[in-house]
Amino acid sequence: MNNSMRGSMETLSSMQVTSDTEGHDIQSKTILCHPEVLAVILRDTTAAYKDYSWQEIREFIETDTITSTMDVSPGRTNTPIRKDSTEYYHLNEKTSNFDLAFRARNPQLSTKDIQVNLHIDVEPQKTYKTDYPIEKRGMYYLARRLSSQLSLILQGTDYNQLSKCYSIFICRDDIPKEDRYSIAVYEMMNTKNTAQNAAARENYDLMTLIVIKLGDEVYNGDKEEEGYVLFRFLNLIMYPHKDDFMANMSEYIDYSDNEELWKEVTDVSTIEQIKYEGMKEKLTEELTEQITKNVTEQITKEGIRIFILSSLEDNIPKERTLAKLQRHYHITKEKAEQYYREFTAEI
Numbered sequence: 001m002n003n004s005m006r007g008s009m010e011t012l013s014s015m016q017v018t019s020d021t022e023g024h025d026i027q028s029k030t031i032l033c034h035p036e037v038l039a040v041i042l043r044d045t046t047a048a049y050k051d052y053s054w055q056e057i058r059e060f061i062e063t064d065t066i067t068s069t070m071d072v073s074p075g076r077t078n079t080p081i082r083k084d085s086t087e088y089y090h091l092n093e094k095t096s097n098f099d100l101a102f103r104a105r106n107p108q109l110s111t112k113d114i115q116v117n118l119h120i121d122v123e124p125q126k127t128y129k130t131d132y133p134i135e136k137r138g139m140y141y142l143a144r145r146l147s148s149q150l151s152l153i154l155q156g157t158d159y160n161q162l163s164k165c166y167s168i169f170i171c172r173d174d175i176p177k178e179d180r181y182s183i184a185v186y187e188m189m190n191t192k193n194t195a196q197n198a199a200a201r202e203n204y205d206l207m208t209l210i211v212i213k214l215g216d217e218v219y220n221g222d223k224e225e226e227g228y229v230l231f232r233f234l235n236l237i238m239y240p241h242k243d244d245f246m247a248n249m250s251e252y253i254d255y256s257d258n259e260e261l262w263k264e265v266t267d268v269s270t271i272e273q274i275k276y277e278g279m280k281e282k283l284t285e286e287l288t289e290q291i292t293k294n295v296t297e298q299i300t301k302e303g304i305r306i307f308i309l310s311s312l313e314d315n316i317p318k319e320r321t322l323a324k325l326q327r328h329y330h331i332t333k334e335k336a337e338q339y340y341r342e343f344t345a346e347i
Helices: 009-017 025-032 035-043 054-060 134-147 228-238 245-249 271-277 293-313 318-329 333-344
Strands: 100-105 117-127 165-173 182-187 207-213
Touching: 025 035, 035 054, 035 100, 035 117, 035 228, 054 100, 117 134, 134 165, 134 182, 134 207, 165 228, 228 245, 293 318, 293 333, 318 333
Parallel strands: 117 165, 165 207
Antiparallel strands: 100 117, 182 207
């Protein structure tokens, strides 16, 4: 069941640029937005996918719906309707976004002619210690995700259109010792019936909150423990990469058969040569040194972008950020300022 998936160049680049991360939300989202990564998370958190392989789950994910710009709004005051009624947008009010929202096929309810989707958001959190309970925020997000499925434009409201929502919070640091590397699941339940017949579970089981707590840079769980495969994977992507990162990651996402990648390897002219020399089975931390200058430059620029956005997230002064860029990436002050202007303009 745990056969690794073929990885894309985009996913590999994200992993390379975040090799020096410190767990910032922006850096985490850079990795989490890829369907290969989401597939591993969903297999061990979403009941509908527990009997499917990672590769199958990857195919269920509607990649064109993955977004970090879907609004989470506080109500309907001053609310025009957005296209597809994905959420409500408030005039003159501060808005916030789901970190990663997307839809994925529910194989248990879908048929050849009708597709039923799950509505999912994944929320990487640098710290579990906030000014509010993470669980309350999660339930609020679920309520907004559920209500956004119905269009307010229509005269009638068809509640049959409602599909199940999952909100998955992944908390990295500041976890109480006794709670580290644990999963909590919160669901709607029917707790009492005075009548003989109870409503079908699918009619009310529409929201599931999952809170995953990590907490240590090193995960020493036992293979027999529940969640071992998932915790080991999340430990790989949520903490700074170790020397054996690519070797461990290949158990989940395999790049050895990616022809697009291997065409970029220097000193080797054909895929056949790579196979002959045994290099495809030895994808390790030396991969970066083997990628051509063009790919390396692309990775470096994305790393600078993440560095700048993370500094803004942490309210680090501009001059301090520019100084760090010059030291870390060995660039001039003028070049650092050019990158700063370019990437701050995105906000």
